[in-house]
Amino acid sequence: MTPPSPSATETAAGPRLVEGRGELSRAVTQALRSGGRPVHATASVLKADPWGEDLQLALYLLYELHYRGFEGVDDEREWDPDLLRLRQALETRFLHALSSELSRAPRSVAEAFDPLLVEPVDLSGSLSHRLETQGELWQLREYAALRSLYHLKEADPHLWVVPRLTGRAKAAMVAIEYDEFGAGRADRIHAKLFADLMADLGLDPAYGHYLDHAPAPLLATVNLMSLFGLHRARRGALVGHFACVEVTSSPGSRRLAKAMRRCGAGSAAEHFYAEHVEADAVHEQVVRHEVIEGLLAEEPGVEADIAFGCAATVLLEDRLATHIGQAWDQGVSALRSPLPQP
Numbered sequence: 001m002t003p004p005s006p007s008a009t010e011t012a013a014g015p016r017l018v019e020g021r022g023e024l025s026r027a028v029t030q031a032l033r034s035g036g037r038p039v040h041a042t043a044s045v046l047k048a049d050p051w052g053e054d055l056q057l058a059l060y061l062l063y064e065l066h067y068r069g070f071e072g073v074d075d076e077r078e079w080d081p082d083l084l085r086l087r088q089a090l091e092t093r094f095l096h097a098l099s100s101e102l103s104r105a106p107r108s109v110a111e112a113f114d115p116l117l118v119e120p121v122d123l124s125g126s127l128s129h130r131l132e133t134q135g136e137l138w139q140l141r142e143y144a145a146l147r148s149l150y151h152l153k154e155a156d157p158h159l160w161v162v163p164r165l166t167g168r169a170k171a172a173m174v175a176i177e178y179d180e181f182g183a184g185r186a187d188r189i190h191a192k193l194f195a196d197l198m199a200d201l202g203l204d205p206a207y208g209h210y211l212d213h214a215p216a217p218l219l220a221t222v223n224l225m226s227l228f229g230l231h232r233a234r235r236g237a238l239v240g241h242f243a244c245v246e247v248t249s250s251p252g253s254r255r256l257a258k259a260m261r262r263c264g265a266g267s268a269a270e271h272f273y274a275e276h277v278e279a280d281a282v283h284e285q286v287v288r289h290e291v292i293e294g295l296l297a298e299e300p301g302v303e304a305d306i307a308f309g310c311a312a313t314v315l316l317e318d319r320l321a322t323h324i325g326q327a328w329d330q331g332v333s334a335l336r337s338p339l340p341q342p
Helices: 023-034 043-047 053-064 075-079 081-101 109-117 127-134 137-151 167-180 190-200 216-229 232-262 267-298 300-329
Strands: none
Touching: 023 043, 023 053, 023 081, 043 081, 053 081, 053 216, 075 081, 081 216, 081 300, 109 232, 109 267, 109 300, 127 137, 127 232, 127 300, 137 190, 137 216, 137 300, 167 232, 167 267, 190 267, 216 232, 216 300, 232 267, 232 300, 267 300
């Protein structure tokens, strides 16, 4: 006899479901609230801006069903065939836009990663450099609120690649993830350290709390990880994404730790980034020499996918930095709506 599935009220409540920002995201929210199918015009997916608020929020909401879900939404909706069909159509649109932007991107690991191993002379476009040298406390709060959509589930999307790896790559990936999840200590899980950072900044550390504030360029950076993680065919791209994050993390974290200290953000706020300076410097070596090299030894055919994952990560991070920088240059919030004062 098959046991009954738990109802939404019998499971831990997820974050609050936000309102849609267009036809597609409204179709998703209404379907999740009603328990019905997502109702939208078939042509609306093809017409949707792949970088826009509507498509990116719709994707984020659908992906979140594979993480913690939403308050009041039945956990069974994670595998709802109608929602999965819509998600596939949105993913296809997103991937096509990425491929078009990256048509001339590197196709080898060396071409993709070698430029990232050298600190650029000109840091004028670097968001972490801007925050280190001239950032204000309100900007650090905005940056943390935005990044919370990833950091409060830090390392979760990368775990999906573990059962798809073997040998050296698998062992090394698990070793890095062990560190990310606190090396056996709940108080040292990186998501917990980021929640402590948020508390120091007077932000709400609840999972997904700032989704409604997050603009499309931020949602795209989180969606990229979920897209790669949920598809076995994208395992190389997920490794490329993960490696890109680890390779670029240590210098940026050092600058952000200084920014937190200079602005008096608090010891927990500084500690989160200080922790990543040393840890990610080690992780960089492991991911390049064990995860990537180990994967290529087993599956040399995924090299172009690894390079694509790296290039896509750089592309979306640059788009986000441009969005935030342009807003701050005008003295306005980079969020869809400003944060309340702490």
